[in-house]
Amino acid sequence: MDTPVQTEIQTVYIRPASLSHTPSHYCPGCTHGIAHRLIAEVMDEMDIRERTIGVAPVGCSVFAYNYFDFDWVEAAHGRAPAMATGIKRVLPDRFVFTYQGDGDLASIGMSEIMHVAGRGENITTFFINNAIYGMTGGQMAPTTLPGQKTTSSPHGRDVETMGYPLHMAEVLSKWDGAGYIVRRSLHDPKNIRLAKKAIRTAFEVQKRGLGFSMVELLSTCPTNWGVSAQEALTWLVEHMIPVYPLEDFKVTSGLDGFRA
């Protein structure tokens, strides 16, 4: 009997079980899909899919729950941290996270995000900062850069009349209740890998009960920035990172010995 030739086939890339089989509605070049996938990969690796509840925001990712295969609720605009608090307080052994954009988190939901961090609520927030309102069609966000043109700052954000961009990770890291506050970016493979490590670490903080964790993810919005998908990545690097540095703003000592 002939011995068949042994061919070793190794699966190196597969849809994570935490993601559902749903075609994306996000625009070409938008980084929401990357953020979704990273969260799903980490959840698979931690085997927490059946013990996690996501809280979706209002904004482009309002239908985030369609892309994942685990339990979700959908919050009112900006209120995801309050809703997540309600869930976590009655189900303290579940993983609870919010997924919020910059308008949701830093504008209408400023109060809720401040206090969830201040309380050291054991939840995780993924903060998608693309410096613009996406779903409503490109209006100025609290994180819009000085001079950046949007449909509601058509001549560019004039800081004299429209104020300055808000640095949420920096501010939230000052609260005693914050366990892990970092900013990462989704513009290239290296940074995507770093973002995944941060997401893994944030969930670890929640697992260990070390307080509020947030990963701010600099993201692109080619449609509303009015550039190509490729140009958006460059624009992020050249314009956003100088204003929003990619740093660890708070890392609790309770993580000592942990490596993502």
Added chain:
Amino acid sequence: MAKEFLEGNFAMAEAAVRAGVEAYFGYPITPQTEILEWMSHRMPELKRAFLQAESEVAAINMVYGAACTGARVMSSSSSPGVSLMMEGLSYIAGTEVPAVLIDVVRGGPGLGNIAPSQGDYNQLVHGGGHGDYHPIVLAPASVQEAIDLTVLAFDLAEKYRNICIVMADGSIGQMMEPAELPEMRPLRTITPDWAVDGCLNRPQRILTSILIDPTLEEIYNHKILDTWYRIQENEIRYKEYYLDDAEYVVIGFGTAGRIALTAVRNARLEGIKVGLFRPISVSPFPFPQLEELIKTTQGFLVTEMNTGQMLEDVRMAVKGRVPIEFYARVGGIVPYPDEILGEIRRLVHEPKSPGGDPRRRWMQRLKDGVITLS
């Protein structure tokens, strides 16, 4: 359980505890802060969730989140705080999750004052939040009733997956009187089959108030209207006093109804055949019962601690078939029984006005000095 001398706010809080509330989220506001204070030590003592939220906006969204897990959950507030909760209430209604709210109503509009009022009738009964939905609203007239209705509120909320509000006022919240608390109920052991609690060994569940396809939203609106009709058919509650031979009927809810009862009793001593109809469920409003009353009544006197918000519902029920008069104290003033007695006498002895606007006549009497405010 024996009767105790209980304050309304405390009694409602402890009643909720004994009804098996698993989580309380609230924000301090007079005249209901005692509920929050009681919960702040009672809930942790029983290893249940208590959290003082940063605002009423956050509190109701915490309620929303906890309700989505199937937990028995509540908040309490007073009028300006309840205004802030309207957004969350609409979302709760749009998601069909059960939630209980106690509103200890105070004088308004605006910051108003902290005195008893019924000025939240419209924002509770006729909406407040956006979109089409109907909360169940129960109005107690005593501390005992506040206890009983708080317990009932949880059962109704869960039975219909609907918001259930106990609409008290500052006097119910603050006064002390003998009342009996219920036995402690065991906590819920069953998780409803719609609850979001992690998809262990089951398919994903999503709780959302978005139905982006208008044809689906239309179906959903029909569905919650159907639920509302079931509630109307089964959950109307009211109390009748001296109605058997009554020629005249006073209609009032909550504290106004209770004060009217004293006035009715005094009028009876004068030989006036008057009774009291006191809606307990102001939502669903007892329209069928009023339809019956119309057959035997020569005149209604509606009395409220607002400028006639329930009066509009009574007028809709009566449809001009029986004369209606109106009397109110507003802005945080509670009427004396004698004020209402005076109006009962006027209703009986003066020529009837079958049509027109009872509220305008009331205002005119005030301006003409026919009514003197004490």
